[in-house]
Amino acid sequence: MKRHYDVAQEELSFYGNEGTSLQNILAVLIGPKANASITGQLASLGINSLADLSVEELKKYQGIGEVPAKRIVSAFGLANQIRKFKKDEEYIVRSPEDAAKYFNDLEGLQQEHFEAIFLNTKNVVIGRKNVFKGSLNASIVHPRETFKEAIRLSAASIIVAHNHPSGNATPSREDIEVTKRLKEVGQVTGIELLDHVIIGTSGKFISLKEKGYV
Template sequence: MESYYDVAKEEMSLYGPDCTSFQNMLAVLIGGKADPSITGQLAALGAKRLVSMGKEELISYPGIGEISANRILSAFGIATYLRKYEKDEQYIVRSPEDAANYLEDMSILPQEHFDVLYLSTKNLLISRKNIFRGTLNSSIVHPRDVYREAFRVNAASIVVAHNHPSGDPTPSREDIEVTKRLKDVGETMGVDLLDHVIIGSNGRFKSLKELGYF
């Protein structure tokens, strides 16, 4: 008798991922120990929830070991990387909305990330770099880390951004202090800080420039 994993694998082979259920794709990633009740639970969580899960949380589900968890994390990691790569093709940041749309992947992160978009004189995206992960603090965000990369890629301007895992993009006192510090250093270094965008959930974001903080 065929196992659930064998059935899912055969379906994938015959019909491809476009015609395979999300639950069965998870079964293929998990491997021979895939249990339909567990893959059903994971599929019900949805892709966005799974992306935010760490290895330890995945391993807490029966039948999912370290190898299976790594496969799931790698699969979602590759998908996220491809989305970022596709966006990089001549992406222009003309407004806070453009920056927020490009950085939408930050909205589902369980931890705060501070990223920088490096732009050309025509506001074309040159590169994106994660500066740190953790609670935003003016003593942790070093302008040298932000602007060193700007000089390396010959950027004319930057947009900085971080996410609020709570989902509420309202800026905190620390957010405002970090922005002012980076703005002052940027003016001295000759690299224009265009905006600081805070990413919330469900498409919500705040632009500190639009809020009048610089």
């Protein structure tokens, strides 16, 4: 009987990435010791939940050691970077809706991700940075980390965004405090904070600019 890994490799070779199941892609990443029961459990989590797992969380699954766990995390990291790079190709932000659409990959993540995009004088996206991952806290999301990249890129303005894993995009007190701090720093540096967008679920979002906080 063929190993799960061998079957997965054959499927990948024959059908390519798009035609290979998530379970079998995981088997290829894990290697010869891949267990069909474990890859099935992981695949059943869905892409968003699986992409959010850390190396330590993956190692809790039987048969997944340090190296396979890092391969999986790296694969999702690479896919995310490619997706962001494609978005950056002459993407112009003209409205909160445009900003929310740009950050739609944050929807459904199990942890909060606080990110920033940097724009030129024509509002074209020239870069993106993950500033923080975890529960949003005004003392943790330091403006220095956000504006350092903006200065390096000679950005004219920035837009920040983060997701609410609960799906409810209503801004919290911390969200408002972070926004005010970033706005103040933007005024000092001359790099304007255009908006802070909170991503919920089902395409729902809230613009703190529209709420009068920016």
